[in-house]
Amino acid sequence: MGSCLLKSKSEEDIQNRKIDKKLELVEKEKHDHVNLLLLGAGESGKSTIFKQMKLLHLNGFDESEKKDFKKHIHSNVIESIQVLIQGMKTLNLGYTNENNNNLSEKIENLKYSQELTQEIAQSIKSIWEDQSIHQTFLVSNQFQLIDSAEYFLSQIETLSEPNYIPTVDDILNVRVRTTGISETEFDYEDIHFKMTDVGGQRSERKKWIHCFSDVTAVFFVGGISEYDQTLFEETETKRMTETLMLFGEICNSRWFRDSSIILFLNKIDIFEKKIKHIDLNVCFEDYDGGCDYETARNYIKKKFLDLNQQTDKLIYPYFTCATDSDNISSIFKAVKDTIFQSDLQDLGLL
Secondary structure, three states: OHHHHHHHHHHHHHHHHHHHHHHHHHHHHHHHOEEEEEEOOOOOOHHHHHHHHHHHHOOOOOHHHHHHHHHHHHHHHHHHHHHHHHHHHHOOOOOOOOOHHHHHHHHHOOOOOOOOOHHHHHHHHHHHOOHHHHHHHHOHHHOOOOOOHHHHHOOHHHHOOOOOOOOHHHHHHOOOOOOOEEEEEEEEOOEEEEEEEEOOOHHHHHHHHHHOOOOOEEEEEEEHHHHHOEOOOOOOOEHHHHHHHHHHHHHOOHHHOOOEEEEEEEOHHHHHHHOOOOOHHHOOOOOOOOOOHHHHHHHHHHHHHOOOOOOOOOEEEEEOOOOOHHHHHHHHHHHHHHHHHHHHHHOOOO
16 A cells, blocks of 8 residues: 555656656747747738837837937828828818918928928928818728827927937837838747747738748737728728738648737727727628627627637737737736747646
């Protein structure tokens, strides 16, 4: 009897040592390299997630980088006001302030690379405050207007000051189109991460193939507020339709059979405001939940999750606001734990 108990205890110790050894190997492997691939359609907000990693884990941006962001912010402002001017013309509206007719011609001829002087800023401010431009803004889903247009145009005077330096919020809101491949590496809770961001427009996706090897987890970012907007490349196709199609390809791809799939249902802040006055059935004809926020967002989540054809593969969804650092910080911690738990399951330890 005693020898049986002793043998049982010995076997238990051996098993515990095996588990401890596997845990050590998991930790070592994760510390050596945790490769995160950031995917999503254009305008989804994935590059904002990429910027958040640098802000949260790499002490932010230096002065040189801030100067570069300043140029992009000025470019965003000029692009936004020009899109609104063209949109106003498409709607056959005229300026309520006749003085804006002369200012408008000058603004329309500006290049995106133009420095935002205080004189130009005053002209843009006058146009932005025109009632017809505001009418146009209310239906801006019909045009290719960036989400942060109002954010920047409403503080146009500050942005044009000679000594202006972009704030953290400015950097998170500025739209910089990702072309090619960007990478960043950082340590978080004794784990070393490498994150790769690739362009989301259709023309950029052919470059993704080079990023598919040795991926620990895919972060797929989908902008759920874009259900009433069309593609940059193809104005007849809804962005949400494209995003769902792309997610279906990603989560069922043989390339990611062994990778965790983390789904970021992004721009939830914009979605919450928009759903109050634009029904989800403009994109999904079978949706009958009205303008209820919880019903609508859960409907979209189910749309994504239903695309998973692999019964043994879990998708981990999160509602996110990429410009909210607190939101992204807490979610990233949860995601890190999720990846770790997934690795333990793969090793048969859970």
